[in-house]
Ligand SMILES: Nc1ncnc2c1ncn2[C@@H]1O[C@H](COP(=O)(O)OP(=O)(O)OP(=O)(O)O)[C@@H](O)[C@H]1O
């Protein structure tokens with residue numbers, strides 16, 4: 001517009017050449033009644049041979065009047081269409097001395113004799129504009145490069161996160177499969193000697209009974225034995241021995257039976273034979289997990305035995321990956337035990353001189369905070385409200401297609417600001433070396449991705465935590 005005003009013309013435009021194409025009018029300032037020619041493309045025929053090098057050398061084309069100027073009919077017609085009578089055309093040279101475009105002044109109202117000063121002015125302005133445009137192009141290029149770099153950096157960051165997650169899963173899967181193998185191996189190794197003992201124990205009981213019977217017969221028929229025999233029977237306290245030996249054998253039998261159950265549970269837990277989905281008894285999985293964690297459930301120096309409240313519903317077999325699901329139970333019950341241990345430690349730390357009664361007060365004083373929490377549309381709240389460490393495990397058939405498993409503890413709970421992070425890989429609040437922060441992220445994957453189920457968590461700080469699993473029946 002400035003150019004138009006300076007030259008006092010009817011129209012000024014910038015015609016930009018496109019690489020490999022003719023180009024078009026990209027900028028325009030037009031006055032009064034004259035038509036706009038923005039976007040107009042010049043016909044190929046107008047660019048006669050040599051015009052490119054003519055302009056590239058910086059020369060100016062001045063047309064005072066299209067009817068007196070030596071123009072091709074096509075050119076004249078084109079200019080007539082644009083309402084042009086006189087025209088001043090100066091080249092705009094871009095980088096590498098390329099012809100970037102043309103700065104053109106149009107006189108529409110009548111012919112015009114272009115003065116040398118006017119020509120020089122337009123040339124000067126074209127040069128300035130070309131420099132500005134060149135700089136803008138450079139700026140755009142650097143902007144584009146920066147955007148491309150940012151996109152690349154974002155992609156890279158995403159890839160790193162994905163890699164991190166995959167690595168985390170691999171570590172956990174490897175850890176669990178190693179545990180599974182170890183458990184299966186131990187179970188197998190124990191199985192043989194235990195069966196050996198179990199098989200022989202019944203014979204041993206039988207023989208013992210026979211021998212004791214024989215001794216009794218001797219005592220009946222030889223009431224006055226040789227002094228050496230009396231001395232010996234007194235020394236070994238034959239009365240007590242006769243009474244105790246069958247009991248010992250009985251308790252040995254109970255012990256061996258327990259070991260055999262343990263072996264069955266260990267095998268259930270590892271289920272290394274089952275990479276396929278199978279109809280699984282969920283309760284069996286929970287029971288074997290509890291058995292493996294038995295040593296942690298038992299009373300510790302600083303806390304009572306954890307009470308396990310089982311509220312098992314009537315569940316059909318569930319089509320699932322047994323060992324993966326056991327891994328989830330292991331993680332959730334393991335976390336609950338951690339929370340109970342930690343909760344205890346915190347309680348004791350808060351009231352070092354009050355001991356066990358302080359623990360009870362701590363729980364009870366927080367009671368008011370309990371509010372039912374919305375899970376799955378119905379109000380359920382299973383966090384045990386007892387003054388001693390508790391884990392409540394509840395199972396139910398939610399509808400004909402889904403089973404629900406709930407694992408709740410009355411441990412220290414999870415602060416509100418942390419709850420959205422607990423399923424993230426590597427998120428842990430446990431001391432270095434104690435928690436990897438993978439348990440829940442893997443559990444989430446197993447339940448949600450592998451089984452198309454649901455895994456949710458509700459927690460009240462200071463009260464406890466509840467994890468809710470839903471698994472489709474098949
Ligand atoms: N029952 C719970 N009570 C309180 N906090 C819990 C409970 N379960 C999980 N959390 C919190 O969620 C965090 C993440 O748990 P997650 O099982 O993923 O990792 P972790 O237990 O810390 O380590 P690991 O990989 O050994 O399981 C825990 O560090 C803990 O802060």
Ligand SMILES: [Mg+2]
Pocket residue numbers: 331334335435438439440
């Ligand atoms: Mg854990």
